[in-house]
Amino acid sequence: MVSNVTPIEPQDLAVNDAEPMFDISVIGAGPTGLFAAFYAGLRGASVQVIDSLEEPGGALTAIYPEKYIYDVIGYPKVLAKDFVAACVEQAMRSNPTIHLNEQVQELLPQADGTFLLKTSTSVRRSRSVVIAAGVGAFEPTRLTAPGVAELEGSGVHYFAKRVEDFRDRKVVIVGGGDSAVDWAVTLEPVAESVKVIHRSKFRAHEATVDELERSTVELFYPKCEVIEVRAGDHGRIASLTFKNGDGEHADLEVDELICAIGFKADPGPMRSWGFELARNQIVVDKITMETNIPGVFGAGDIVSYPAKFKLIANGAAEAVTAVNHAVTYVNPDARLDPGHSTTIMEKRAKEAAAT
Ligand SMILES: Cc1cc2nc3c(=O)[nH]c(=O)nc-3n(C[C@H](O)[C@H](O)[C@H](O)COP(=O)(O)OP(=O)(O)OC[C@H]3O[C@@H](n4cnc5c(N)ncnc54)[C@H](O)[C@@H]3O)c2cc1C
Structure with missing residues (x-):
């Protein structure tokens, strides 16, 4: 896939020198973005999550917090707001930096393969990006x-x-x-x-x-x-x-x-970021979840590929694929498949005990 975005040099933007560089920036704190944040931490990547809403949870918080969900793994029946609370708890295990009330307005690939994310309040830095922006900015009819x-x-x-x-x-x-x-x-x-x-x-x-x-x-x-x-x-x-x-x-x-x-589904600023779009969704490679911009991946309702299902469970699986490929984009020597969380956490506990 080939990017059609013209890189903008850092001197064109006022970047705060103290602004940290993250391995992965996740755009969107809906269920997909929260799981991506957790999984990034499981892979040992530093991660920041940016969302324009004032609370995490995406559609579940904004549209149906008091509605029961029946088809997410591990919960026979769960209120959307309770599911979000569990997603937040899980994401926080990875110690992500979370920026709420902040809309990402421009995505600027840099000559060295990293990214600047110009937001409504700041300019953030990242080595890779996972877009989990759902239907984009929610706008009720x-x-x-x-x-x-x-x-x-x-x-x-x-x-x-x-x-x-x-x-x-x-x-x-x-x-x-x-x-x-x-x-x-x-x-x-x-x-x-x-x-x-x-x-x-x-x-x-x-x-x-x-x-x-x-x-x-x-x-x-x-x-x-x-x-x-x-x-x-x-x-x-x-x-x-x-x-x-x-x-x-x-x-x-x-x-x-x-x-x-109803709500209007509009990817808003994302339209001008150079993505290949299909009906307002970002086209990704089904195998890697990579967009047409190298180093930028997608997951959840925002992405389009053949036979895509817009479900929370599918978004979580896509987040795993997107994060694993983002990790190898950032560090080409990293393993694509890290194995099971049981093994990873056991190994980490042993390493911590040995030091
Ligand atoms: C009424 C209703 C009932 C549903 N019931 C079910 C169900 O029972 N089971 C099921 O599996 N699915 C259900 N769904 C679908 C499910 O809600 C979605 O599949 C899920 O929310 C997708 O998660 P996501 O994280 O990809 O996107 P979202 O939940 O849409 O979250 C995306 C987040 O990205 C943020 N964002 C967007 N653009 C930007 C930007 N430029 N900068 C910063 N932040 C940005 C948004 O503010 C939002 O918080 C239902 C949907 C609706 C509307």
Whole structure:
């Protein structure tokens, strides 16, 4: 694979002299990036992780923290937020440097084979890079009805996180995908009332839609649309008007409006980094997880190769491949296959005891 990025010399960028050089920089602290960080440490590589969100966990933290996951290895059933906590604990075994609230904006390959990562706050250095950036920067699709934009943060939510925030509240959810239906079912036992307004048929998982239809959640669909949102005296959302398929208008009282009408998947700044892209995903070599830029690897939802599955389990396996190849990029004499963690850790314990 051939890079089509023009190297930029360090003198073109203000790099802080104290800025450390890491063996591996992982872009993205979702489940894939966190596992990559752990695995880098297992390989004895120094590692930094950079994420634009304020918390680790990627999609699990941002979109579905209170949803159960059933198909990650070792957990018959686990809440996404609990799984993230376990991933963070595992990653921390490798003592990574973690930079949150920091977006990587430019990736600059250097003439000596290393990289500068220009971020929103700094210029970081690295000998290799693993991109685990999921769908890129998360951007929820905004509801455009009058009043909604003004009340964002005052009762209008795009990222619902804690169930407790909705206890005893009159909740209205807009949307009919997984996220909308999951939140409706999850909040029903906790909220004072839950109502769902949706434009077409429910597109969520069949079992969850069945659960929704058996619940006390009041459903307004299909062809129902919010047309106006209004604040009360307290300045927060208080009521809304929606119309149905016959064009009739109705008003609802509302304390919390959750807009779950989807997210835009956009690799954002990564578009201009010189990667070969396929439908907004970075094309990688399926054997090595290397991108078309030597020394830059990919793993998780961001990558594209034939028969790719966008699942947490697959991202973890790709992270292992990406890190092992990153290690041999940094040190061509290193073994590609380090063996099992059981053996590696046993050997390390013996070496530590001997010194
Ligand atoms: C509602 C829902 C339910 C799901 N259920 C399951 C399930 O049951 N089982 C399953 O296996 N999968 C499930 N998935 C899919 C799973 O969430 C993804 O496969 C997984 O999150 C991918 O992990 P990732 O680390 O590759 O990417 P993400 O989780 O998307 O994390 C990527 C991170 O990269 C950061 N980032 C992006 N660009 C930059 C940048 N330029 N600079 C800095 N940081 C950046 C983002 O902020 C983000 O934190 C579900 C997805 C959704 C939406």
